[in-house]
Amino acid sequence: MGQRYGLEIRAASATDAQGVAALMADLGLGSVEPGLMAGRLDALIRAGGSALIAVEWGPPSGLIALQIVHDLTAARPAGFIATLAVAPDARRRGIGRLLVKAVSRSARLAGCDRLLLPPGDAEAGLAEFASATGFVPEGGLFVRPLLRRGGREE
Template sequence: MASRYGLEIRAADSTDAPGVAELLQVAGLPAAAVAGRLERLKAERATVLLAIEWGPPSGLIVFHARQTLLATCPAPSSARSLSDPTHAAAGSEGCC
């Protein structure tokens, strides 16, 4: 893929479990049963987006759409964002 440039952002699925597990381990977070957790998040209508440059994911964000009393449609609620510190841009390091 010599012509590929930049960062790819896409939805994750259970086939991404090994890369997500690696990213979680780098951050010092539990990485067991990631495939099952990704499937449960999907079943709960959560969105998991991966940031991928070359190789395993370098970042992810998980969010859920939540209905609120003040909004006419569901609004996203961020549950977790994570980036590999070796790939993080200035000001966006680590887990938040």
């Protein structure tokens, strides 16, 4: 999907399950056996979602998972960021921002007009990150409109 200074952002697949499971366990997001993680990644993709990972010279240093949600109050679906995780030693280097940018493209391709990010109970700094990446608090979530190039809403 993209590269920057040895960092690659790409779609995760079942072959990345071991690295994804290790990253999530390291961040306290649950311990999942790699075989089960492979099934979860496949299920997410089959349901129309996507998972992207950031890789630098080894195991994933970042992960973002997107689910497409339909709401009866909105004309277009939204992209719900179900997971956003960056390894502690990789933070403050733009990896989270690049993951959000990449998943925004995926959401636009799926017909979404906004991204939704849950506040996350234990994550210090998420509100600041959300604000810095264009999200605003709305209805208990952080919401970011997805705009076309030129600044017009899709």
